Amino acid sequence: MNDEDLRRTVLEVVEEFGTRENSALQSATVLQNSAQRLGIRQNPEAERAILAYFGDLFRIGYLAWGHDLANPAPPFCHITKRGRQTLSQMGRDPSNPDGYMQHLGTLGSMSSTTEAYIREALATYSAGCAKATAVMVGVATESIILDLRDELISRLTSLGQAPATKLSDWKCKTVLDAIANTLNPKKKSMPPQLRESFESYWPAFTQQVRASRNEAGHPASIGAVGEEAGHASLLVFPELLRLNAQLVEWIKTSLT
Numbered sequence: 001m002n003d004e005d006l007r008r009t010v011l012e013v014v015e016e017f018g019t020r021e022n023s024a025l026q027s028a029t030v031l032q033n034s035a036q037r038l039g040i041r042q043n044p045e046a047e048r049a050i051l052a053y054f055g056d057l058f059r060i061g062y063l064a065w066g067h068d069l070a071n072p073a074p075p076f077c078h079i080t081k082r083g084r085q086t087l088s089q090m091g092r093d094p095s096n097p098d099g100y101m102q103h104l105g106t107l108g109s110m111s112s113t114t115e116a117y118i119r120e121a122l123a124t125y126s127a128g129c130a131k132a133t134a135v136m137v138g139v140a141t142e143s144i145i146l147d148l149r150d151e152l153i154s155r156l157t158s159l160g161q162a163p164a165t166k167l168s169d170w171k172c173k174t175v176l177d178a179i180a181n182t183l184n185p186k187k188k189s190m191p192p193q194l195r196e197s198f199e200s201y202w203p204a205f206t207q208q209v210r211a212s213r214n215e216a217g218h219p220a221s222i223g224a225v226g227e228e229a230g231h232a233s234l235l236v237f238p239e240l241l242r243l244n245a246q247l248v249e250w251i252k253t254s255l256t
Contacts, residue, residue: 003049004098010034010053011096014063015087018079024067026075030054060095060128062086094234097122107238108245114143118237125230133230137237142172144244148251149175152182155251183247186255194246201243 013033018025031050040046057063062083067076079087086093092103100122104110110118121136153163166178180202187195 005038006034006049006053007096007098009037010050010057011087013037014057014079014083019084019087024071025077025079027054027077028075030077056126057083060126062095092238094122094125094231097126100234100238104238104241107242108248110241111143111147114140114147117143121230121234121237125234130230134233137230137233141237141240144241145172145176145179148244148248149179151248151251152179152255155255156182159256189254189256190250194250197243198247201239 010030013030014025017023017029017033031054034050034054035041035047038046038050040050058065058077061080063077064080065074065077066072067078086095092099094100097119101119104118117136117140121133121140124132124136149167153167156163164178164182166174167182169175169178183198187198190198
């Protein structure tokens with residue numbers, strides 16, 4: 001049994017028994033069925049691993065105690081609104097780090113630096129550290145943007161064109177603006193779908209992640225970045241990675 005199997009199995013059991021009509025979900029139902037499906041018998045360490053992850057589901061707000069006001073306490077429990085939203089997209093939600101990383105692998109390659117920071121973001125998200133999550137996703141985003149910048153400079157140089165000086169600036173905001181200024185005059189030669197994605201999503205994606213990171217790193221108040229912002233940044237990141245990969249491929253093969 002590995003961590004991915006454990007998390008997936010527990011969530012599948014929660015979904016199966018917790019979404020049945022007139023169901024009264026109980027902790028023993030989840031724990032015993034999870035152990036049975038994972039083939040766990042008389043293994044205290046594995047049993048504690050199930051207990052720990054089951055407890056995490058309450059801590060991060062996917063489950064809450066009680067069935068109704070007549071049965072408000074353990075062993076009864078229920079799936080929260082947030083939990084139902086997560087289960088509807090369980091395979092790739094940040095609450096399932098393994099599925100999330102597998103999904104990223106289908107969208108484009110990542111440098112070891114980018115992967116390290118996005119894994120750290122998933123770990124901090126699971127620990128309920130929203131501000132740390134926002135910072136880690138922000139750094140991962142800057143990493144893929146700098147990789148794109150490097151490809152752009154390399155391509156322009158090979159074509160005998162002088163890259164804009166600001167592409168090599170140390171400030172990410174300056175680099176972002178320089179990338180946009182370089183690509184905007186050339187976007188008519190992009191495939192229609194890529195051009196539409198670049199025009200519509202590039203500013204929104206990069207601004208959302210940068211804003212969350214800046215609010216976490218330079219807060220005006222202690223509550224500047226909440227759990228929703230960290231979750232939103234993680235949900236945005238795969239689409240930014242996809243767009244970034246498409247832009248890199250176009251720059252390598254078609255930019256003139």
